[in-house]
Amino acid sequence: MSIFRFFSKQTSAPTARERLQVLLAHERASVGHSDLVAKLREEILAVIAKHVQVDGDKVTVKMDRGENVSTLEVDIEIPLNAVRAA
Amino acid sequence: MAKVIVVTSGKGGVGKTTSTAALGAALAQRNEKTVVVDFDVGLRNLDLVMGAERRVVYDLVNVIQGDAKLPQALIRDKRLETLFLLPASQTRDKDSLTPEGVEKVMGELKKHFDWIICDSPAGIERGATLAMRHADIAVIVTNPEVSSVRDSDRIIGLLDAKTERAERGERVEKHLLLTRYDQVRAERGDMLKVDDVLEILSIPLVGIVPESTDVLKASNLGAPVTLADSRSAPALAYLDAARRIAGETVPMTIPGEKRGFLGKLFGRRAA
Numbered sequence: 214m215s216i217f218r219f220f221s222k223q224t225s226a227p228t229a230r231e232r233l234q235v236l237l238a239h240e241r242a243s244v245g246h247s248d249l250v251a252k253l254r255e256e257i258l259a260v261i262a263k264h265v266q267v268d269g270d271k272v273t274v275k276m277d278r279g280e281n282v283s284t285l286e287v288d289i290e291i292p293l294n295a296v297r298a299a
Numbered sequence: 300m301a302k303v304i305v306v307t308s309g310k311g312g313v314g315k316t317t318s319t320a321a322l323g324a325a326l327a328q329r330n331e332k333t334v335v336v337d338f339d340v341g342l343r344n345l346d347l348v349m350g351a352e353r354r355v356v357y358d359l360v361n362v363i364q365g366d367a368k369l370p371q372a373l374i375r376d377k378r379l380e381t382l383f384l385l386p387a388s389q390t391r392d393k394d395s396l397t398p399e400g401v402e403k404v405m406g407e408l409k410k411h412f413d414w415i416i417c418d419s420p421a422g423i424e425r426g427a428t429l430a431m432r433h434a435d436i437a438v439i440v441t442n443p444e445v446s447s448v449r450d451s452d453r454i455i456g457l458l459d460a461k462t463e464r465a466e467r468g469e470r471v472e473k474h475l476l477l478t479r480y481d482q483v484r485a486e487r488g489d490m491l492k493v494d495d496v497l498e499i500l501s502i503p504l505v506g507i508v509p510e511s512t513d514v515l516k517a518s519n520l521g522a523p524v525t526l527a528d529s530r531s532a533p534a535l536a537y538l539d540a541a542r543r544i545a546g547e548t549v550p551m552t553i554p555g556e557k558r559g560f561l562g563k564l565f566g567r568r569a570a
Contacts, residue, residue: 230491
């Protein structure tokens with residue numbers, strides 16, 4: 214190892230490596246069948262739309278694919294008068 | 300027995316055509332009859348890199364459509380009599396390549412050559428899948444850079460699913476060819492290292508080609524890197540890679556690593 218590295222600031226290659234490892238783990242898992250997280254997002258929204266009139270602009274969906282766990286965050290504003298008569 | 304090699308990558312601009320020409324010339328220099336086939340219909344460039352652009356009369360599509368016989372379309376290299384080029388069509392679109400047509404041409408080439416090297420177009424569409432279709436060996440050209448590594452991973456998946464060998468339940472022999480590698484930047488931590496890429500893609504390494512001005516010089520001259528200056532660093536890397544593909548055991552060297560202790564302490568020699 215070079216002595217310059219000891220003093221130098223943060224390097225970028227380890228970040229590239231980590232990003233690739235996480236991304237490819239997901240892409241390899243989703244070959245053949247569509248991405249699970251994306252599917253969950255669609256189905257959750259469909260279920261909610263059955264009962265509540267959802268305004269597309271009032272829906273925030275955030276996805277974070279992590280190394281071991283992914284998180285799906287669905288934030289829906291439901292106005293009081295939006296409940297569908299079931 | 301003829302061996303079919305596909306040189307592929309998914310991503311464009313990583314060095315497929317350069318590598319096809321260099322490996323083709325290197326295998327032909329072993330006195331084995333070699334043909335390089337350009338599958339990039341519509342955007343051919345292998346002719347230019349090989350220095351045969353003014354000698355193209357017929358192309359792959361002409362042969363497939365029966366407008367020309369295979370021997371009429373093959374162009375013999377002026378420097379190496381064991382090296383041939385089958386150019387792609389510049390005027391047709393990629394749909395003029397048909398699976399049946401490609402199969403027929405490959406079958407005929409196998410009768411006459413020891414090595415058939417298919418230069419794949421970028422992407423994962425018809426040209427790329429037909430180029431890999433009949434491959435026994437795949438050379439996956441990758442730059443130490445995130446988008447290239449991701450696309451290579453995708454191509455490796457296709458090689459395991461969409462090739463004739465895969466469909467027969469056999470495997471395509473896969474080799475990683477790392478190109479445009481800069482040892483100084485990798486050591487500094489600003490470029491993915493050889494081991495990083497190998498660990499991520501987990502296929503065996505066939506060669507490390509350094510980033511070098513010799514590559515551009517060779518294409519300016521219309522000569523495969525291994526013929527333009529056979530002692531340049533990229534030429535040596537390609538010559539070794541070709542020997543490994545042919546089954547020889549050649550120790551792997553990382554270009555630009557031969558610095559002593561003082562060299563490491565006091566700056567780095569420009570390669």
